[in-house]
Amino acid sequence: MKTAILEKNTELSRLLNRLTQGDNADECLTCGICNSRCTWFDQPGGPLPRQIVRMAVLGLEQELVDSQMLWDCLICNRCTQDCPMGIDMDQVVIRARSLAASKDQIPEDIRKGIQNRLELGDVNGLTKEDFVDTVEWIAEEFADDMEDPNALIPHDQSDCKFLYLPNPRELGVNLMHLTAMAKLFYAMGETWTLSSDHTDVTNWGYFVGNDDVEKQIARRVVETAEALNIETLVLSECGHAYHVLKCRVAKLLGREPGFSIVSIPELCLEYANKGVLKFDPQVHPYDIAYHDPCNIARKSGGYDAPRQLLAMCCNGVRELVPNRENGICCGGGGGILQDSSTTKKRMITGKPKADQMRATGLKHLATACLSCHRQLGELSTHYELGMKVDTVAALASESVIL
Numbered sequence: 110m111k112t113a114i115l116e117k118n119t120e121l122s123r124l125l126n127r128l129t130q131g132d133n134a135d136e137c138l139t140c141g142i143c144n145s146r147c148t149w150f151d152q153p154g155g156p157l158p159r160q161i162v163r164m165a166v167l168g169l170e171q172e173l174v175d176s177q178m179l180w181d182c183l184i185c186n187r188c189t190q191d192c193p194m195g196i197d198m199d200q201v202v203i204r205a206r207s208l209a210a211s212k213d214q215i216p217e218d219i220r221k222g223i224q225n226r227l228e229l230g231d232v233n234g235l236t237k238e239d240f241v242d243t244v245e246w247i248a249e250e251f252a253d254d255m256e257d258p259n260a261l262i263p264h265d266q267s268d269c270k271f272l273y274l275p276n277p278r279e280l281g282v283n284l285m286h287l288t289a290m291a292k293l294f295y296a297m298g299e300t301w302t303l304s305s306d307h308t309d310v311t312n313w314g315y316f317v318g319n320d321d322v323e324k325q326i327a328r329r330v331v332e333t334a335e336a337l338n339i340e341t342l343v344l345s346e347c348g349h350a351y352h353v354l355k356c357r358v359a360k361l362l363g364r365e366p367g368f369s370i371v372s373i374p375e376l377c378l379e380y381a382n383k384g385v386l387k388f389d390p391q392v393h394p395y396d397i398a399y400h401d402p403c404n405i406a407r408k409s410g411g412y413d414a415p416r417q418l419l420a421m422c423c424n425g426v427r428e429l430v431p432n433r434e435n436g437i438c439c440g441g442g443g444g445i446l447q448d449s450s451t452t453k454k455r456m457i458t459g460k461p462k463a464d465q466m467r468a469t470g471l472k473h474l475a476t477a478c479l480s481c482h483r484q485l486g487e488l489s490t491h492y493e494l495g496m497k498v499d500t501v502a503a504l505a506s507e508s509v510i511l
């Protein structure tokens with residue numbers, strides 16, 4: 110049997126000790142509360158959070174870097190929400206992943222996505238020319254749909270009130286979602302723009318623990334927005350981007366950005382509360398359940414705005430149980446959704462969420478993250494739940510009164 114010796118002078122200890130939170134892994138009581146709360150629950154092959162912490166504390170760095178647990182963890186932080194020692198699992202795992210990343214031991218799809226993001230500004234490799242062509246094409250369709258030549262989808266305009274940062278899915282498989290967001294800006298009656306210099310809200314540097322990449326991407330977003338002289342950066346529905354740009358950006362850059370940052374559901378709620386946006390709930394005459402994206406809810410405290418907006422756009426909002434800070438990850442977090450080799454595994458990681466969805470007895474579910482949206486839709490199909498999954502902003506767009 111291998112004997113581990115408590116070793117505090119390892120690279121991982123150094124990285125953990127650099128943190129202001131989650132820096133006390135060596136205070137772990139081995140109580141196992143985290144194991145009992147892991148999103149994977151009793152699913153086969155899941156990570157064992159207590160074991161991850163013990164491996165980090167005991168200096169079993171290479172073993173941890175080589176362990177599949179490192180990439181199976183969804184960095185959802187459900188396990189350590191109630192840790193008596195306040196250890197943050199996402200920080201432990203992200204620091205351990207940073208060691209793996211420094212040895213180029215990261216899933217191939219994520220490595221390629223980061224390379225695309227740094228070279229082209231888009232994880233899917235969309236070029237600036239492709240972006241402009243796509244936007245100008247859907248802008249024509251949008252003006253026709255609105256029957257108004259002044260209904261615009263602008264790009265690269267300075268001095269607008271808003272810069273909208275889309276999710277890469279909105280420029281690929283979910284093009285209709287970008288048009289739906291344009292309808293919301295049109296209804297607000299404010300100036301807005303996209304940027305062909307920065308077309309992608311995501312920041313995969315965050316979940317692989319590559320601080321330099323995370324900083325580079327965040328800095329490019331901020332500098333692009335500042336160069337365009339906008340008032341507010343509006344984020345597409347994306348969980349980890351929300352967490353990075355709302356909670357981490359000032360620390361990453363060493364300063365506050367020169368503009369405010371909101372997500373599109375938060376902005377819609379603000380304009381609804383001001384009486385500018387009005388919604389017809391009869392467009393969605395049914396009760397709908399809301400799924401909390403871990404990065405927006407538990408990790409950033411963004412619980413209420415999506416629920417309040419949904420309540421204006423549908424018959425009623427119902428809760429999954431458990432929810433809010435105790436919510437269960439969709440099973441696609443931490444980069445697992447971005448790794449195309451994990452499709453089967455994601456149906457296992459998502460089983461507890463699928464059970465929750467079924468237990469509502471409802472036919473409709475909404476969330477405020479396009480990654481969760483994809484995973485939840487796939488769960489509905491795989492587990493034959495018959496549940497239609499939408500995003501909050503898409504429902505708002507369908508029910509907004511023009």
Ligand code: SF4
Nearest residue numbers: 137138140141143192
């Ligand atoms: S809940 Fe906290 S203290 Fe308990 S085993 Fe997990 S990491 Fe250690």
Ligand code: SF4
Nearest residue numbers: 147148183185186188
């Ligand atoms: S998947 Fe979530 S709950 Fe499980 S170990 Fe990772 S962070 Fe903790």
